[in-house]
Amino acid sequence: MNDYDQPPELYDGLRLHQNENTGGCSPRVLEALAALRPDQIAFYPPYSSVIDSCARHLGVSADSLVLTNGLDEGILAVAIDRLRSSAGGFVPEAIIPEPAFEIFGFDAEVVGARVVRVMPQPDFVFALDDVLAAITPRTRVVFITNPNNPTGVAVAETAIQRVAREVPSDAVVFLDETYAEFAEHTFIPDLGRFPNVVVGRSFSKSYGLAGLRAGALVGHPDLIATLRRAVPVYSLNAASVAALQAAIGDQEYLRNYLSQVKESKALLYAACDHLGLKYWRSAANFVLVRTPGRAADLVAAAAERGIYLRDRSNEPGCSGCIRVTTGVVEHTRRAIAVLDEVLCAAR
Numbered sequence: 001m002n003d004y005d006q007p008p009e010l011y012d013g014l015r016l017h018q019n020e021n022t023g024g025c026s027p028r029v030l031e032a033l034a035a036l037r038p039d040q041i042a043f044y045p046p047y048s049s050v051i052d053s054c055a056r057h058l059g060v061s062a063d064s065l066v067l068t069n070g071l072d073e074g075i076l077a078v079a080i081d082r083l084r085s086s087a088g089g090f091v092p093e094a095i096i097p098e099p100a101f102e103i104f105g106f107d108a109e110v111v112g113a114r115v116v117r118v119m120p121q122p123d124f125v126f127a128l129d130d131v132l133a134a135i136t137p138r139t140r141v142v143f144i145t146n147p148n149n150p151t152g153v154a155v156a157e158t159a160i161q162r163v164a165r166e167v168p169s170d171a172v173v174f175l176d177e178t179y180a181e182f183a184e185h186t187f188i189p190d191l192g193r194f195p196n197v198v199v200g201r202s203f204s205k206s207y208g209l210a211g212l213r214a215g216a217l218v219g220h221p222d223l224i225a226t227l228r229r230a231v232p233v234y235s236l237n238a239a240s241v242a243a244l245q246a247a248i249g250d251q252e253y254l255r256n257y258l259s260q261v262k263e264s265k266a267l268l269y270a271a272c273d274h275l276g277l278k279y280w281r282s283a284a285n286f287v288l289v290r291t292p293g294r295a296a297d298l299v300a301a302a303a304e305r306g307i308y309l310r311d312r313s314n315e316p317g318c319s320g321c322i323r324v325t326t327g328v329v330e331h332t333r334r335a336i337a338v339l340d341e342v343l344c345a346a347r
C-alpha cells in the first residue's frame with residue numbers, strides 16, 4: 001500500500017514547494033469572509049448561486065458541474081464511483097502516467113483498485129502509445145493532468161481525445177486541470193463530444209484559496225449526476241462558498257498573478273541557463289529543474305536559508321529534480337538568489 005507522503009508543515013519561510021499563490025488570495029475574498037453574518041455560519045450553506053457563477057465562469061451549464069472540498073475531494077469521488085471493488089468480481093484498474101500527482105494512486109489503492117503505472121517518455125512527452133497499450137477491459141479510470149504536475153509539461157489535446165475514444169464504455173478519463181489558468185487552455189469546450197471525460201478544476205493554486213478548499217468536477221450532466229453521489233452533500237463550508245464567489249469575481253487579481261507567473265518562469269529559465277541546469281518549459285506556475293548534486297541536499301540548504309523547495313527526485317524520470325513554484329516575481333528572485341548561492345558554493 002502506497003502511503004500519501006504529506007509535505008512537512010513548514011510555515012515560517014517562503015513556501016515555494018506546494019505551488020500555492022504566495023501572494024495570497026484576492027483582498028475581495030477577505031472582505032467577503034469578514035462580511036459573513038452569524039446566521040450564515042449557523043445555517044447549512046446554500047450553493048445554487050455559487051454554482052451558477054462557477055458554471056458561467058467555466059462556460060458550462062449548472063448541471064455539468066459539482067463543487068468539491070478542494071479538487072482532492074473530487075479525485076476521491078471519482079475513485080469511489082469508478083474504482084471501488086465491484087460486484088462484477090474483478091479488480092478495477094486505474095492507469096496513471098508517471099510522474100503524477102500522488103493522490104491518484106493513493107485514492108485508487110484506498111478503494112481497492114489496481115494501479116497500472118505507465119513510465120515516462122524522454123522529456124515527459126505524454127506516453128500515448130504506452131497508455132493505450134495499458135488499457136484493458138478492467139480499466140475504469142485513466143488519470144491525466146494537463147499541464148502535468150510535477151513536470152509542467154502540457155499534454156496534446158489530440159492525445160486526450162484518443163485515450164477517451166479507446167477506454168471501455170464504463171471507464172472515464174479524469175483530466176486534472178488544476179493548472180489550466182496558467183496554460184490558458186482547457187478541454188471544457190470539448191466535453192460535449194467526450195461524455196466520458198471529467199475535468200477537475202481547483203481554486204487552490206491560481207486563485208490562492210488552498211486554505212479554504214474549493215474545487216470542481218465538470219463533465220456531461222449524466223456523468224456529473226453519478227459522481228455527485230460520491231460527494232458529501234455539504235462539501236464546501238459557508239466560508240469557502242463566500243470566498244469562491246468573491247475570488248472568481250476578481251479576474252483582475254488573477255490576471256495580475258498570471259502575468260507574474262510568466263515573468264517568474266522567464267527569470268528562472270534564464271537563471272538555469274546561466275547555472276547550466278536542465279529544466280522543462282512549464283505551462284503551470286512551477287518549474288521542474290534537474291540539479292547537479294543530490295536534490296535533497298539542495299532542498300535542505302535552501303530551507304536553511306528560509307526557502308522551501310520540493311524534492312521530486314524520487315518520482316519516475318525525475319532523478320536529481322526539484323520543483324520550484326514560480327509565482328510572485330519577488331519570491332522567484334529570492335529563490336534564484338538562494339539557488340545561485342548554494343550551487344556556486346558547492347562548486
Ligand SMILES: *Cc1c(COP(=O)(O)O)cnc(C)c1O
Pocket residue numbers: 019069070071072073101145149176178201202203204205210213214215
Ligand atoms: C494541487 C493539486 C490538486 C489539489 O488541489 P486542491 O483543490 O487543493 O485539492 C489536484 N491536482 C493537482 C495536479 C494538483 O497539483
